[in-house]
Every structure is written in C-alpha cells, then in structure tokens.
Amino acid sequence: xxxxxxxxxxxxTETGRQVTLMCHQTWxxxxxxxxxQDLGHGLRLIYYSAAADITDKGEVPDGYVVSRSKTENFPLxxxxxxRSQTSVYFCASSESGATxxxxxxxxxxxxx
Amino acid sequence: AQSVTQLGSHVSVSEGALVLLRCNYxxxxxxxxxxYVQYPNQGLQLLLKYTSAATLVKGxxxxxxxxxxxxxxxxxxxxxxxxxxAAEYFCAVGRAGGGADGLTFGKGTxxxxxx
Numbered sequence: 001x002x003x004x005x006x007x008x009x010x011x012x013t014e015t016g017r018q019v020t021l022m023c024h025q026t027w028x029x030x031x032x033x034x035x036x037q038d039l040g041h042g043l044r045l046i047y048y049s050a051a052a053d054i055t056d057k058g059e060v061p062d063g064y065v066v067s068r069s070k071t072e073n074f075p076l077x078x079x080x081x082x083r084s085q086t087s088v089y090f091c092a093s094s095e096s097g098a099t100x101x102x103x104x105x106x107x108x109x110x111x112x
Numbered sequence: 113a114q115s116v117t118q119l120g121s122h123v124s125v126s127e128g129a130l131v132l133l134r135c136n137y138x139x140x141x142x143x144x145x146x147x148y149v150q151y152p153n154q155g156l157q158l159l160l161k162y163t164s165a166a167t168l169v170k171g172x173x174x175x176x177x178x179x180x181x182x183x184x185x186x187x188x189x190x191x192x193x194x195x196x197x198a199a200e201y202f203c204a205v206g207r208a209g210g211g212a213d214g215l216t217f218g219k220g221t222x223x224x225x226x227x
Contacts (some may be wrong), residue, residue: 033214042202042219043156049214058213068131090155097214098144098206103155 003027006091006104013081013111021107022075023091031094032074033101034058034066036087043090049074050097081111114139116207118218126226131175133221135203138184144206146215147177149206151199159201162186173197177187198225 004025013019025032034046045058047066055066063085065077074093078085088108092101137143144163145180150158160171167179173196177188186203200222204215 022133031164031212035217040219045213048213056212090215092156093213097212099216100158100161101156103148103162104155105155106153 003082004091004093004102004104006089006107009105009107011107011109013022015082015111016080019078019081019109020079020111021089021091022058023074023076025072025074025091025093025102026040027093027102028071029093029095029102030071031097031101032068033092033094034064034074034076036060037090046076046089047054074088078109081112083110085109086111096108114143114207114216116203116205116216116218117204118201118203118221120221120223121219122222124224124226125196128192131188131193131197131223133188133201133203133223135177135186135188135204135218136184137186137205139205139207141207145177145179146204146206147171147175147186147188148202148204148217149199149218150202151172156202159188193225195222195225195227198223 007022033048035043049068050054091104094101115138117136146161147159160169162179170176203218206215
C-alpha cells in the first residue's frame, strides 16, 4: 500500500541507550521530515531532507542524528536517549518544501 | 521567517453549533496555507489547503476556510459541529516558491464538542 510508515509505534527505552525510529515512504517524495510533538509546543521540526544524502537541522536537532541513503527511508537515531526526549515523533514527506506534507502514524517514545 | 498563531488552545462548542478555529500567519512571500486534523493516537491528516487559487477553500468533513490577505488570516469553519469533529486542529504555512524546511505549524487547537 502506498503511504508513509513508521516503526515501531511504541517504544520504551532506558536513559543512555541508542534508539532508532524508522520511516519509510512509497511515494518517492523528495522531501522528508522528522517532527516531535509535545504538549504546549505543537510540532517542532527536528531534521529534514530535500533528497537522498541531503539532510539539514531543524528547530530542535540536539541529541538526534539522521541519514538518508535511499529516497524512501529516513531513520532518526537518538544517540544517547534522555528523559527530555520522551515524546511522540512524526515522520512526514512531501513533493516540495512548501506543499502539503503527508504524515505517518507516529512513534510514541518513552525514556525511563 | 514565517509563523503561525492559533488563537485558543481549547475551543468548546455544542453539537450542531458553528465551529470557528482561528489562524493568523506571517510570511514575507505569498503563502501556502493548510489545516490539518489529528485524532487521538493518529498522525496528522490534511483537511484543506490554499495555494493561491480561490480564497474560499472547501475541505473534507464539511470544513472550509477563507484566506484573507488584508487580515493575514485563514480561519477554519464548519456550520454544524458533530461529535466526530472532536480532535486537535493545526494550521500550517508554507513558503510559495521554496523552503526546504517544510511547513511551519501553529501550536494546535483542541476542539471539544459538547453533547
């Protein structure tokens, strides 16, 4: 099925551990994005990518790493998880940076 | 830089009443504007979009929004609220002509429908 898929949907990890959130889209969209959603803050951009092998920092990139070796995949890695990274993470894709973005179902991450 | 302000983090209306969710934006270039809806434990779903065609935009589920350049507003309305409209609503702006960093989102408005 066409769309954008995130995995896992739910994850509990311990402080200091590395964790990777996966994102896969089937539209061949050039642009992909990672957001985190927190109460009172709305959606905040972590990283974005305009094409394979091109990534850039968003509003809140500290503590996160991304890669994009293939157009369809855009994994987000927390190198050493902290409690402040407990959040709901959304991946999105779009044809351009200004047009509508299509969102995955989200990953709820809890760092204990 | 562009920004979005949604007035009211929570809006409560009675079932059958008018829904009005307010959104004001700032943008240095003509914007693209969007409304998204988020149901519990789900991702964001596009309700409607404005991309410089008609200023009154109709979306899914009976929602519509009007682009008013003079007021820099893009308020979302629905004539008659239904219980199923209870959700979080986000207004977003994109820069026409580019902007690799995607859309800028407001903080969201939680719509509560009273029976």
